[in-house]
Amino acid sequence: MIDRTALASDYKRNGYVSHVPILTQKETTGLRSQLQTFIAEHGQDPRFHDWCYFKSHLVLPWIADLARHPNVIAAASALLGPDLLLWNSFVPSKAPKSEGLFGWHQDAAYWQIAPLDKIITLWLAVGDVTPANGGMKFIAKSHDFGQLSHESTFDPKSMLRRGQRITEPFSDEATVDGDLAAGEASIHHPLMIQGSGPNGSDDWRYGVSFNIVAADIEPHPGFPESVYYLSGEDRNQDLIREQSPDAALSGAALAEFKRAEDIAATKYAVVANTGSDGK
Numbered sequence: 057m058i059d060r061t062a063l064a065s066d067y068k069r070n071g072y073v074s075h076v077p078i079l080t081q082k083e084t085t086g087l088r089s090q091l092q093t094f095i096a097e098h099g100q101d102p103r104f105h106d107w108c109y110f111k112s113h114l115v116l117p118w119i120a121d122l123a124r125h126p127n128v129i130a131a132a133s134a135l136l137g138p139d140l141l142l143w144n145s146f147v148p149s150k151a152p153k154s155e156g157l158f159g160w161h162q163d164a165a166y167w168q169i170a171p172l173d174k175i176i177t178l179w180l181a182v183g184d185v186t187p188a189n190g191g192m193k194f195i196a197k198s199h200d201f202g203q204l205s206h207e208s209t210f211d212p213k214s215m216l217r218r219g220q221r222i223t224e225p226f227s228d229e230a231t232v233d234g235d236l237a238a239g240e241a242s243i244h245h246p247l248m249i250q251g252s253g254p255n256g257s258d259d260w261r262y263g264v265s266f267n268i269v270a271a272d273i274e275p276h277p278g279f280p281e282s283v284y285y286l287s288g289e290d291r292n293q294d295l296i297r298e299q300s301p302d303a304a305l306s307g308a309a310l311a312e313f314k315r316a317e318d319i320a321a322t323k324y325a326v327v328a329n330t331g332s333d334g335k
């Protein structure tokens with residue numbers, strides 16, 4: 057049961073919340089098996105990485121359904137109000153004994169959308185997550201530090217598109233490990249300093265991450281954005297609407313994914329021309 061009042065006050069104070077109960081054990085087991093099948097069947101496909109790190113809900117119906125799970129909506133609406141859109145989803149799995157990591161970063165450094173108080177990231181654990189298997193770390197209250205500068209390192213171990221990391225000094229005294237039990241989620245603010253290390257364990261680290269926005273979010277002028285309807289009143293005509301996938305990786309789903317990629321490519325072309333950084 058989600059305590060919406062406590063969730064909202066903890067999030068406001070710390071910039072993140074943890075141990076938000078989302079899925080039952082049975083639901084988590086079912087989701088994990090879908091994820092395992094997806095990895096087993098498509099892990100070697102040259103497009104696998106794209107499907108995992110950009111709008112996975114457009115190619116995998118079970119990710120689109122998960123975004124509309126009543127507990128995802130309850131948690132997100134406690135922070136953003138009832139009218140919700142899904143801006144992005146991804147599936148950041150880490151294989152056993154793998155080196156992939158996320159350096160310290162703030163998501164907002166790469167986003168051309170505002171205001172930041174109308175965006176959350178809900179990261180759902182699809183198995184137990186600990187520091188040993190590459191779970192996320194946060195710097196508590198760092199959403200109050202403001203936007204810090206980042207650089208692109210292109211570190212091959214980084215799971216961020218350009219290996220971005222923060223370049224300015226900041227205090228990491230308030231680092232907290234975001235361990236989660238399977239079926240629980242953490243939720244963080246776009247200015248939260250976060251990262252995660254490699255998976256040194258013998259098991260996979262499975263997770264699904266959603267960037268959920270309030271319907272009155274505004275893309276920066278010249279930066280088109282597409283979104284997937286989640287709940288409440290669908291009232292923002294400045295955002296391009298995305299269609300639900302009819303089946304996993306179907307022709308129609310792949311065409312919709314390509315359409316969203318083309319919209320994002322327009323955005324990244326603007327980013328390249330302005331020198332700011334895209335995730």
Ligand SMILES: O=C(O)CCC(=O)C(=O)O
Nearest residue numbers: 148158163177192252265
């Ligand atoms: O999955 C992870 O370990 C980190 C994800 C992350 O950094 C993000 O959601 O921005």
